[in-house]
Amino acid sequence: MSLRIVVTVKYVPDATGDRHFADDLTVDRDDVDGLLSELDEYAVEQALQISENSDDDVEITVLTVGPEDAKDALRKALSMGADKAIHVEDDDLHGTDAIGTSLVLAKAVEKAGYDLVISGMASTDGTMGVVPALLAERLGVPQVTLLSEVSVGDGTVRGRRDGDAASEQLEASLPAVVSVTDQSGEARYPSFKGIMAAKKKPVQSWDLSDLDIDEDEVGLENAYTTVDSAAERPARTAGTIVKDEGEGGKQLAEFLAGQKFI
Amino acid sequence: MAEVLVYVDHVDGAVRKPTLELLTLARRVGEPVAVALGNGAADTAATLAEYGAVKVLTHEAAEYADYLVVPKVDALQAAHEAVSPAAVLVSSSAEGKEIAARLALRLGSGIITDAVDLEAGDEGPVATQSVFAASYTTKSRVSKGTPVITVKPNSTAVEAAPAAGAVEALSVSFSAQATGTKVTGRTPRESTGRPELTEAAIVVSGGRGVNGAENFAIIEALADSLGAAVGASRAAVDAGWYPHTNQVGQTGKSVSPQLYIASGISGAIQHRAGMQTSKTIVAVNKDAEAPIFDLVDYGVVGDLFDVVPQLTEEIKTRKG
Ligand SMILES: Cc1cc2nc3c(=O)[nH]c(=O)nc-3n(C[C@H](O)[C@H](O)[C@H](O)COP(=O)(O)OP(=O)(O)OC[C@H]3O[C@@H](n4cnc5c(N)ncnc54)[C@H](O)[C@@H]3O)c2cc1C
Ligand SMILES: Nc1ncnc2c1ncn2[C@@H]1O[C@H](COP(=O)(O)O)[C@@H](O)[C@H]1O
Numbered sequence: 001m002s003l004r005i006v007v008t009v010k011y012v013p014d015a016t017g018d019r020h021f022a023d024d025l026t027v028d029r030d031d032v033d034g035l036l037s038e039l040d041e042y043a044v045e046q047a048l049q050i051s052e053n054s055d056d057d058v059e060i061t062v063l064t065v066g067p068e069d070a071k072d073a074l075r076k077a078l079s080m081g082a083d084k085a086i087h088v089e090d091d092d093l094h095g096t097d098a099i100g101t102s103l104v105l106a107k108a109v110e111k112a113g114y115d116l117v118i119s120g121m122a123s124t125d126g127t128m129g130v131v132p133a134l135l136a137e138r139l140g141v142p143q144v145t146l147l148s149e150v151s152v153g154d155g156t157v158r159g160r161r162d163g164d165a166a167s168e169q170l171e172a173s174l175p176a177v178v179s180v181t182d183q184s185g186e187a188r189y190p191s192f193k194g195i196m197a198a199k200k201k202p203v204q205s206w207d208l209s210d211l212d213i214d215e216d217e218v219g220l221e222n223a224y225t226t227v228d229s230a231a232e233r234p235a236r237t238a239g240t241i242v243k244d245e246g247e248g249g250k251q252l253a254e255f256l257a258g259q260k261f262i
Numbered sequence: 263m264a265e266v267l268v269y270v271d272h273v274d275g276a277v278r279k280p281t282l283e284l285l286t287l288a289r290r291v292g293e294p295v296a297v298a299l300g301n302g303a304a305d306t307a308a309t310l311a312e313y314g315a316v317k318v319l320t321h322e323a324a325e326y327a328d329y330l331v332v333p334k335v336d337a338l339q340a341a342h343e344a345v346s347p348a349a350v351l352v353s354s355s356a357e358g359k360e361i362a363a364r365l366a367l368r369l370g371s372g373i374i375t376d377a378v379d380l381e382a383g384d385e386g387p388v389a390t391q392s393v394f395a396a397s398y399t400t401k402s403r404v405s406k407g408t409p410v411i412t413v414k415p416n417s418t419a420v421e422a423a424p425a426a427g428a429v430e431a432l433s434v435s436f437s438a439q440a441t442g443t444k445v446t447g448r449t450p451r452e453s454t455g456r457p458e459l460t461e462a463a464i465v466v467s468g469g470r471g472v473n474g475a476e477n478f479a480i481i482e483a484l485a486d487s488l489g490a491a492v493g494a495s496r497a498a499v500d501a502g503w504y505p506h507t508n509q510v511g512q513t514g515k516s517v518s519p520q521l522y523i524a525s526g527i528s529g530a531i532q533h534r535a536g537m538q539t540s541k542t543i544v545a546v547n548k549d550a551e552a553p554i555f556d557l558v559d560y561g562v563v564g565d566l567f568d569v570v571p572q573l574t575e576e577i578k579t580r581k582g
Contacts, residue, residue: 015512015531019394039513099367125394127512127535128375129356130363133331137364142442143331146356148506158446161330162506164355164460165273169447170330176443182513183506224372224407228388230400236543236557243550244564249572252544253580255560259542261464261488261521262580 002057003152003174005047006114008105008135009040009062009077011070012125019125025227026095026220027125036073040120041187044077046180047118048188050152059083061112065093065104071203078198079190086112090207095220098126102134104218107211109139116157119179121146132179142172148183264348266292267341269334269361270310270318271353275302277309279461280353280415285313287380287418291387292348294425295319297341297432299334300326304429311427313420319344319432330443331357335364337434342369344432347408349387351380354412354516362412371407378417378518378539387411395512395531396538415460416518451507459491459508464521465540467493467510468503469533471526471547471566475503480570481525487577493517493537495527511536525566529554546570 013019017032044062051058062077064070065088074085088108096104109117117139122129129146136143144150147159147170157176161168162183190198208215216222242251256262266288271278281296288294296315298306303320310318319341325333338361342350352362354376366373377389386409391400404410459465466488468481478492485492494504496511510517512532522540527533529545529552537543538557545554550563562569 015395019397021398025400097372098363099372102367121513124512128359128363130359130373130375133360133363134367137335137367137439140439142439143360144443145330145360163357164451164507166448166450168330168445168449170443171446172443224366224405225374225402226405227400227402230393230398233392233397233399236559239543239555239557239559239561241550241555241558241561241563244562244569246568247572248546248562248564248569249574250576252546252560252562252569252573253576255544256521256577257580259521261542262577 002059003054003116004114005050005058005060005116005118006109006112007043007047007060007062007077007082008117008119008131009044009064009073010037010120010123011035011064011066011073012037012123015124021230024095024220025230034069034072036076037120037124039122039124039182041080042180042182042184043118043120044080044082045187046150046184048081049185050150054152061086063105063108063112064088065101065108074203075198076190078201079195080188081194084201085203087203087205088207088211089205092208092215092219095223096218097223097225098128098130098134099224100218100222102131102138104211104213105131105135106138107213108206109135111211115174116152117177119177121179121181132177136177139177142176144170144172144176145179147178147180150178150180150184264292265295265345267338267345267347267350268294268296268315269338269350269352269358270296270298270306271355271358272298272302272306275305277306279420282313282420283415283418284351284353284413285310285315286421287413288351289314289423290380291382295345295347297338299337307427307429311425312422314423314425315427316425318427318429320429321432321434323434325436325440328445329441330445331360331364332442333436333440334361335368336437336440337432338365339368340434341432342408349409349411352410352412354414359412362410366407366410369407369410371410372404373410374402374404375412377411377413380411380413392539395535414516414518456485457489457491459493459510459515460517462491462517462519464488464490465493465510465517465519466490466523467495467527468498468525469495469527470497470501472498472503473526478504480567484523484570484574487574487581495533524554525570527554528552529557
């Protein structure tokens with residue numbers, strides 16, 4: 001038996017950098033360093049754990065849709081222990097939205113072959129948290145998403161989803177699309193050996209024609225949503241800051257009373 | 263006037279507040295038609311009518327509780343066919359966003375998530391979003407298909423506007439995918455008796471500075487004196503001091519209360535992402551250089567173990 005896992009990872013601008021918009025109102029990727037979205041490290045980690053806990057032959061492929069530099073994200077995932085990587089790269093992809101991204105991912109996942117797709121809970125730049133659900137809809141397979149615990153066995157994926165109102169136990173047969181949260185367990189750091197090994201692992205590049213996707217199905221012009229304006233939020237006006245010299249709590253109460261909160 | 267579908271978030275017929283906010287916003291764009299699914303669906307009608315629903319489409323079936331997400335998408339799609347609305351509004355819970363996304367894909371529509379405001383525009387509803395940890399405000403539209411938009415809780419003040427709220431049974435045939443992911447067990451979250459974090463008017467949060475699960479009693483006491491919800495930073499959650507359901511931030515809840523009080527929280531970008539749109543922000547931190555002070559309307563540089571209990575006492579005294 002073998003199990004083919006595809007982990008979808010996104011290359012994102014560093015959240016601690018000064019993120020802003022380019023002139024065409026897409027995310028500016030030039031001025032801020034990019035990296036593998038931290039939330040996708042959890043997806044790579046769970047794939048590795050599933051592999052380590054399995055008697056089957058597990059093959060882990062990491063997949064990204066993104067610009068040239070997105071290779072860095074793939075390298076990081078490979079150095080954590082994934083087996084191979086696929087990079088979908090095409091100039092026509094610039095500005096693609098979630099609906100378009102899910103199309104590209106679906107075609108790429110199908111072409112790669114899969115039993116299980118593992119995604120992160122959300123990308124740290126767009127933070128929509130919808131691509132895994134869209135991917136499941138496109139592939140016509142179960143979505144088992146936002147899991148804080150996941151296991152695979154006997155052709156079934158099981159997991160725990162901690163929702164607003166309840167914590168749910170979920171179950172679906174493979175093939176399926178899973179997403180995992182940052183509660184699923186700390187992601188490992190790449191070892192020196194892992195980093196060296198990653199240099200020799202295969203990274204395949206595909207463009208839109210490899211996936212039979214028309215250029216008018218993706219990209220900024222064909223996006224399903226239009227951003228009309230983006231304005232920097234005015235800095236909050238500087239507040240009052242006091243040093244506690246024994247009366248700090250009372251002073252704070254006075255402020256809250258003045259604002260009618262008490 | 264065009265109709266607007268509003269997906270109803272309810273627990274056994276009790277409508278949750280974000281749905282009333284959706285009805286309030288929907289009225290700016292058209293006539294709200296509510297869709298209530300599952301156990302107790304019809305019991306929602308009186309409340310929905312009070313806040314402007316002209317119609318309430320209901321459907322009860324075990325599938326809504328027994329399987330994840332897809333049965334609800336099937337139902338919303340059926341409602342869309344029945345009504346041909348000008349937009350579909352869903353509240354921005356984790357599940358709400360997934361339902362909305364799959365619906366949008368089926369309809370050939372675009373989706374906007376986490377809107378914080380909505381207004382009518384010449385080319386359809388215009389959504390305001392707060393992005394990059396709330397450092398930017400964008401306005402966007404859906405440019406293809408029926409706009410599907412999810413709206414964050416606490417984005418608008420709820421306004422009553424009585425309407426007919428006529429209950430109609432929705433007929434739904436479930437897709438092959440509907441039963442793909444089975445819910446094999448469910449443990450309801452225990453109620454703390456405090457307001458819901460995302461719905462609360464006041465949120466009182468503690469971070470690593472609280473230094474221990476037992477010390478969260480200090481944060482809870484302040485919260486209770488104000489009738490507030492309790493939040494926590496990820497550092498406090500990861501340390502096991504407070505449940506993850508109370509985490510505020512990028513990978514926790516996003517809150518937008520009238521008042522946010524942060525104690526022992528440094529104000530990392532991922533924490534700010536979940537609270538920066540709060541109306542009034544207050545912080546207590548012993549480090550005058552903590553980035554949280556860049557956001558505050560009022561800050562106290564001091565030890566939270568001195569300041570917070572004194573604040574709680576003073577509030578109790580003032581409230582009498
Ligand atoms: C992908 C990703 C997602 C994340 N998501 C979230 C999220 O959703 N929510 C979140 O909160 N974080 C999140 N984080 C973590 C975030 O980066 C910070 O590590 C975290 O917010 C720090 O929590 P803290 O402020 O409680 O702790 P610290 O940064 O350690 O700050 C503690 C503060 O307490 C003060 N203090 C200590 N003792 C006292 C005292 N006695 N009295 C007063 N003040 C005191 C200190 O001066 C300090 O400023 C995420 C990180 C990543 C990478
Ligand atoms: N461009 C992309 N390439 C690969 N995976 C992606 C991409 N965009 C989103 N994903 C996956 O979908 C998840 C959710 O993303 P989002 O819906 O954009 O918040 C991420 O954690 C990734 O696993």
